[in-house]
Amino acid sequence: xxxxxxxxxxxxxxxxxxAATLDELAGEHHPADIAAxxxxxxEADRLRLLQRLSPPERAAAFSYLDAPLQLAAARSLARGALxxxxxxxxxxxxxxxxxxxxxxxxxxxxxxxVHAEREDLRRLRAYPEGTVGAVMTSDYAVLMLAxxxxxxxxxxxxxxxxxxxxxQAYVVDGERRLVGTLSLRELLLAPASARVGEVMIxxxxxxxxxxxxxxxxxRIAEYDLIALPVIDDSWRLVGIxxxxxxxxxxxxxxxxxxxxxxxxxxxxxxxFRTAPILxxxxxxxxxxxxxxxxxxxxxxxxxxxxxxxxxxxGLVFFLPLLIGSSGNAGAQSATLMVRAMxxxxxHVRDWGQLLLRELFVxxxxxxxxxxxxxxxGLVRGGPQIAAIVAGTMVTVVVVGSLIxxxxxxxxxxxxxxxxxxxAPLVTSIADAAGVVIYLSIATHVLVT
Amino acid sequence: xxxxxxxxxxxxxxxxxxAATLDELAGEHHPADIAAxxxxxxEADRLRLLQRLSPPERAAAFSYLDAPLQLAAARSLARGALxxxxxxxxxxxxxxxxxxxxxxxxxxxxxxxVHAEREDLRRLRAYPEGTVGAVMTSDYAVLMLAxxxxxxxxxxxxxxxxxxxxxQAYVVDGERRLVGTLSLRELLLAPASARVGEVMIxxxxxxxxxxxxxxxxxRIAEYDLIALPVIDDSWRLVGIxxxxxxxxxxxxxxxxxxxxxxxxxxxxxxxFRTAPILxxxxxxxxxxxxxxxxxxxxxxxxxxxxxxxxxxxGLVFFLPLLIGSSGNAGAQSATLMVRAMxxxxxHVRDWGQLLLRELFVxxxxxxxxxxxxxxxGLVRGGPQIAAIVAGTMVTVVVVGSLIxxxxxxxxxxxxxxxxxxxAPLVTSIADAAGVVIYLSIATHVLVT
Numbered sequence: 001x002x003x004x005x006x007x008x009x010x011x012x013x014x015x016x017x018x019a020a021t022l023d024e025l026a027g028e029h030h031p032a033d034i035a036a037x038x039x040x041x042x043e044a045d046r047l048r049l050l051q052r053l054s055p056p057e058r059a060a061a062f063s064y065l066d067a068p069l070q071l072a073a074a075r076s077l078a079r080g081a082l083x084x085x086x087x088x089x090x091x092x093x094x095x096x097x098x099x100x101x102x103x104x105x106x107x108x109x110x111x112x113x114v115h116a117e118r119e120d121l122r123r124l125r126a127y128p129e130g131t132v133g134a135v136m137t138s139d140y141a142v143l144m145l146a147x148x149x150x151x152x153x154x155x156x157x158x159x160x161x162x163x164x165x166x167x168q169a170y171v172v173d174g175e176r177r178l179v180g181t182l183s184l185r186e187l188l189l190a191p192a193s194a195r196v197g198e199v200m201i202x203x204x205x206x207x208x209x210x211x212x213x214x215x216x217x218x219r220i221a222e223y224d225l226i227a228l229p230v231i232d233d234s235w236r237l238v239g240i241x242x243x244x245x246x247x248x249x250x251x252x253x254x255x256x257x258x259x260x261x262x263x264x265x266x267x268x269x270x271x272f273r274t275a276p277i278l279x280x281x282x283x284x285x286x287x288x289x290x291x292x293x294x295x296x297x298x299x300x301x302x303x304x305x306x307x308x309x310x311x312x313x314g315l316v317f318f319l320p321l322l323i324g325s326s327g328n329a330g331a332q333s334a335t336l337m338v339r340a341m342x343x344x345x346x347h348v349r350d351w352g353q354l355l356l357r358e359l360f361v362x363x364x365x366x367x368x369x370x371x372x373x374x375x376x377g378l379v380r381g382g383p384q385i386a387a388i389v390a391g392t393m394v395t396v397v398v399v400g401s402l403i404x405x406x407x408x409x410x411x412x413x414x415x416x417x418x419x420x421x422x423a424p425l426v427t428s429i430a431d432a433a434g435v436v437i438y439l440s441i442a443t444h445v446l447v448t
Numbered sequence: 449x450x451x452x453x454x455x456x457x458x459x460x461x462x463x464x465x466x467a468a469t470l471d472e473l474a475g476e477h478h479p480a481d482i483a484a485x486x487x488x489x490x491e492a493d494r495l496r497l498l499q500r501l502s503p504p505e506r507a508a509a510f511s512y513l514d515a516p517l518q519l520a521a522a523r524s525l526a527r528g529a530l531x532x533x534x535x536x537x538x539x540x541x542x543x544x545x546x547x548x549x550x551x552x553x554x555x556x557x558x559x560x561x562v563h564a565e566r567e568d569l570r571r572l573r574a575y576p577e578g579t580v581g582a583v584m585t586s587d588y589a590v591l592m593l594a595x596x597x598x599x600x601x602x603x604x605x606x607x608x609x610x611x612x613x614x615x616q617a618y619v620v621d622g623e624r625r626l627v628g629t630l631s632l633r634e635l636l637l638a639p640a641s642a643r644v645g646e647v648m649i650x651x652x653x654x655x656x657x658x659x660x661x662x663x664x665x666x667r668i669a670e671y672d673l674i675a676l677p678v679i680d681d682s683w684r685l686v687g688i689x690x691x692x693x694x695x696x697x698x699x700x701x702x703x704x705x706x707x708x709x710x711x712x713x714x715x716x717x718x719x720f721r722t723a724p725i726l727x728x729x730x731x732x733x734x735x736x737x738x739x740x741x742x743x744x745x746x747x748x749x750x751x752x753x754x755x756x757x758x759x760x761x762g763l764v765f766f767l768p769l770l771i772g773s774s775g776n777a778g779a780q781s782a783t784l785m786v787r788a789m790x791x792x793x794x795h796v797r798d799w800g801q802l803l804l805r806e807l808f809v810x811x812x813x814x815x816x817x818x819x820x821x822x823x824x825g826l827v828r829g830g831p832q833i834a835a836i837v838a839g840t841m842v843t844v845v846v847v848g849s850l851i852x853x854x855x856x857x858x859x860x861x862x863x864x865x866x867x868x869x870x871a872p873l874v875t876s877i878a879d880a881a882g883v884v885i886y887l888s889i890a891t892h893v894l895v896t
Contacts, residue, residue: 028651032671157636166633167615167674184632185614188605203476221699223480224692226615226674243691244672250695251669254702255787261709262783262871263776272788273798280809284780288813288845289820291776296824298768310761313754320746320879323768328711328739328872332732335710335871339703340720350721361728365736372737376744397736423710423783423871424776431768 007037010049019052026057035064047076055081059088066271067100074101083109090164092137092245095124099134124239132216133209135249136230136239141169143182145197149190156184164242168227171200178204178229178237206231209238213249218344220246257342260417261335263287263424287424294428298323298435305439308447314381315442318373318389319435325369326396326434327427333358333404334426341408341418351409358405359398366397388445392438399437400430455485458497467500474505483512495524503529507536514719515548522549531557538612540585540693543572547582572687580664581657583697584678584687589617591630593645597638604632612690616675619648626652626677626685654679657686661697666792668694705790708865709783711735711872735872742876746771746883753887756895762829763890766821766837767883773817774844774882775875781806781852782874789856789866799857806853807846814845836893840886847885848878 006029013022026034034053038046038061050058050073062070062085074082074097086094086109098106098121120138127133141163143152156166169187171180180200190199206229207216220228220243228246230239264283272280302309309315337354340346346354370390377386404426408418454477461470474482482501486494486509498506498521510518510533522530522545534542534557546554546569568586575581589611591600604614617635619628628648638647654677655664668676668691676694678687712731720728750757757763785802788794794802818838825834852874856866 030653030671153636160633160637166636185608188601188614189608203478205478221692221695223478226691243674243695244669247669247691247695247698250698251702251791254699254706255791258702258706258709258783258787261706263780264784271793272784273794273802277805277808277812280805281812284777284809285813285816288773288776288780288817292769292773292817292820295769295772298772299765302768303765306761306764309764310758313758316754316757316764317747317751319767320750320771320883321740321743324743324746324876324879325736325740327875328736329732331872331875332711332736335706336712336720339706343699343703345719346721354721357725357728360725361732364725364729365733368733369736369740372740423875424779427775427779427871427875428772431772435768 003033003037006033007040010034010037011045014045014048014052019054022049022052023054023057026053026061031057031060032064034061039065039069043072043076047073050077050085051081055084055088059085063089063093066274068271068274070097071100074105079109090137091120091124091139092135092164095121095134098125099129127209130213131209132207132211132213132230132241133239135213135216135245136209136241137164137245138239139164140227140229140237140240141166142237143169143171143196143200145171145173145179145195145200147196148192149187149194149196149199150192152182152196153184153187156187164240165227168225168240170204170229170237170240171196172237175234176236178206178231178235180204181229183226204229207241208232213241214253216241217246217249217253221250253342257338257419259283260419261338261422263291263422287422291424291428294425294432297432298428301432301435301439305443308439308443312442312446314385315439317380318377318385318392319438321373322389322392322396322438323431323434325393326400326430326437328400329362329365329397330400330404330426330430331423333362333401334408334423335404337405337408338419341412348409348412351406354405354409355402358401362398362401363394365401366394369397370394384445388442392434392441395437395441396430396434399433400426403430403433451481451485454481455488458482458485459493462493462496462500467502470500471502471505474501474509479505479508480512482509487513487517491520491524495521498525498533499529503532503536507533511537511541514722516719516722518545519548522553527557538585539568539572539587540583540612543569543582546573547577575657578661579657580655580659580661580678580689581687583661583664583693584657584689585612585693586687587612588675588677588685588688589614590685591617591619591644591648593619593621593627593643593648595644596640597635597642597644597647598640600630600644601632601635604635612688613675616673616688618652618677618685618688619644620685623682624684626654626679626683628652629677631674652677655689656680661689662701664689665694665697665701669698701790705786705867707731708867709786709870711739711870735870739872739876742873742880745880746876749880749883749887753891756887756891760890760894762833763887765828766825766833766840767886769821770837770840770844770886771879771882773841774848774878774885776848777810777813777845778848778852778874778878779871781810781849782856782871783852785853785856786867789860796857796860799854802853802857803850806849810846810849811842813849814842817845818842832893836890840882840889843885843889844878844882847881848874851878851881 009025013025038049053061139162141156141159156169160166167184169182170178173179180202181204182200205223207219209230209232216228227240227242229237230241232238370393373393374386374390377389407426411420412418457473461473486497501509587610589604589607604617608614615632617630618626621627628650629652630648653671655667657678657680664676675688675690677685678689680686818841821841822834822838825837855874859868860866
């Protein structure tokens with residue numbers, strides 16, 4: 001059913017006196033679709049829809065809503081309905097949600113949750129935002145060493161209803177230390193009388209709870225895993241990260257890197273379209289103002305050569321072109337580097353090889369562009385100007401490219417995020433270098 | 449085992465007279481690790497390692513190698529060993545690999561493959577690069593309407609060894625039309641005597657084979673699927689895309705968008721570190737040279753106002769600062785827009801709302817920056833210059849931001865990729881606008 005049709009059917013079901021039609025509709029559709037339709041409703045209708053869904057359906061739809069809509073719904077839902085919803089959420093969703101609630105609301109809700117859930121929540125909330133611990137779930141399937149594979153399959157069948165996945169199960173010893181793993185596929189293929197301890201994979205790929213969440217996402221992608229077990233310092237199993245959470249993390253991280261590359265500070269929240277205007281202002285103003293002062297260096301560079309400019313005003317014509325090329329070449333190589341570092345293609349130790357290659361590429365690029373502009377130089381200023389412009393072009397493209405290449409590496413060495421080597425930052429630095437190079441060459445040739 | 453230790457053990461096993469140690473090592477380690485270690489070996493050792501692995505292990509490790517290493521290995525491996533390897537690859541991997549082989553090598557290998565595999569290959573290769581058809585696999589698990597769930601589980605057990613996944617199975621009718629789906633989890637929870645036709649989900653989320661592959665990746669992420677069925681025009685099941693392939697697609701697409709945003713043309717291949725120098729040159733030179741000519745407009749703008757500049761050389765000091773701010777504000781809003789469009793947060797129809805919000809945000813940003821620079825204007829040129837600089841600043845930040853906002857929307861309307869609204873392109877356009885605005889205001893105030 002198309003979302004437009006679903007929206008119409010849901011509106012109709014809301015008008016019906018009993019909840020049967022609504023339950024049926026919700027049962028037939030993916031909660032992601034219900035949430036998408038609800039997001040398009042106005043606030044009152046959205047609330048009415050959520051109120052009337054059964055708790056599991058409500059929780060499922062709720063978990064697909066954007067964070068601001070979740071908060072708005074939480075503020076308006078009846079306390080009882082909200083507590084039911086929270087109880088039905090998967091542990092990882094629940095923690096995310098609690099972390100976003102105003103502290104007063106969060107603590108007023110905690111008593112309503114049953115003991116085991118409170119414990120889960122307390123434990124998972126203890127991991128700082130951005131770590132593996134904060135995105136993992138504690139709903140994992142466990143097997144015992146002595147079970148036969150037949151018993152293990154039976155046990156997974158029992159665990160199925162409230163586990164995030166039963167397709168990958170984990171084997172723990174008496175102290176809950178992770179000693180092996182088995183996929184449901186491997187269990188189905190093993191002889192029914194074999195013991196779990198005999199057929200399990202002992203060399204388990206795992207991640208520590210306090211590592212950055214991007215590490216878990218990268219590991220899941222690298223090894224094509226359905227879930228990645230999370231362990232503490234004593235190798236005890238504390239949770240799992242599933243492939244679908246890893247996908248969300250990877251998308252979030254790519255978006256954050258994108259924003260940084262464009263010169264915006266950190267996390268913008270879930271939506272550019274709905275982010276509050278003042279928040280957008282705050283995220284953007286820092287770099288813009290900082291770069292103004294960066295550009296003052298370019299201005300100061302120009303001021304040093306005011307005599308040259310006053311004598312040869314024609315030089316100013318080539319100024320945007322030459323400093324622009326320096327900045328553009330820098331932005332290109334910075335983008336290539338930042339992304340290659342984010343995907344693990346390039347490491348700091350490769351800098352020697354990269355520098356050499358970049359020198360070649362930038363040299364070729366500079367030569368091509370020098371050729372392209374020397375014609376304009378010849379027409380507008382004669383052979384001497386053409387030579388100045390061509391020489392400057394080769395130099396600034398090489399210098400700009402090297403700045404773009406080295407800045408992300410240097411940031412990484414200083415344990416700063418290389419993605420902060422934004423296009424605007426690199427462009428500003430390369431611009432200032434371009435101004436000084438151009439006017440130095442021009443002054444040297446024309447004035448002395 | 450750490451990769452360094454694995455590398456040492458593998459080297460040792462290569463020296464052993466028989467293959468037993470090597471087989472054991474390969475059995476105990478993830479093929480991604482074997483491939484990572486092999487990539488670090490020199491070419492001769494890598495080849496020796498691949499030659500001596502058993503065909504399934506060799507194919508598994510091979511599929512985790514980067515494309516250039518795969519090609520190099522294909523050129524050097526004995527014809528028989530290569531054919532064995534290809535036969536063991538998953539169909540989607542096999543198609544990717546064949547598509548990258550030089551045509552002569554590809555056609556010389558085809559006869560060595562058994563008939564069914566040749567058919568698969570022919571069919572999958574028929575879908576153009578970048579479509580769902582080109583990334584799907586034909587190794588999916590199928591169930592029949594009349595099977596009981598007990599029989600269905602038994603049938604999945606039989607299909608398990610050579611299916612990409614058995615965790616999601618597809619129900620087809622006599623004409624191979626997709627009529628339903630069941631997860632292994634749902635099968636395990638259903639009563640053993642129920643029929644597949646009774647318990648299956650009929651409202652299947654699917655994708656057409658000729659849609660862009662990014663659509664499949666987005667759908668898998670949105671609905672948290674393990675696999676997405678691929679259908680043809682008559683709703684016949686032709687393949688599936690699994691979550692791990694979707695992760696690779698999402699990463700590829702994000703990388704491509706990144707490169708475009710940084711002003712590089714299209715796909716760089718798998719690695720920035722190892723891409724050939726001439727290829728890097730070709731991908732980068734297009735935008736750089738194009739933008740040189742874009743910057744000629746800035747130069748021409750300046751040339752129109754040469755008299756003003758000659759009379760007030762001090763104005764040149766503020767030139768990089770003002771046009772830089774215009775370009776930076778434009779790069780910021782273009783980045784935010786491009787990413788929001790890529791993740792589906794923003795659609796072309798939202799342009800009115802976005803424009804209004806951007807006007808507010810850019811106005812605030814411009815006012816802040818005008819305040820920041822008016823001090824410098826006052827010190828260097830007195831109140832009149834300060835007023836010119838502040839007025840220009842507000843105008844260029846607003847104009848730059850709107851260019852950054854509208855260019856991706858316009859490209860999308862013209863059915864071009866909005867990611868082509870690269871930072872360098874937006875910066876160049878905003879720069880040229882900044883030059884004209886600044887010198888127009890200055891000429892108006894100072895000269896007339």
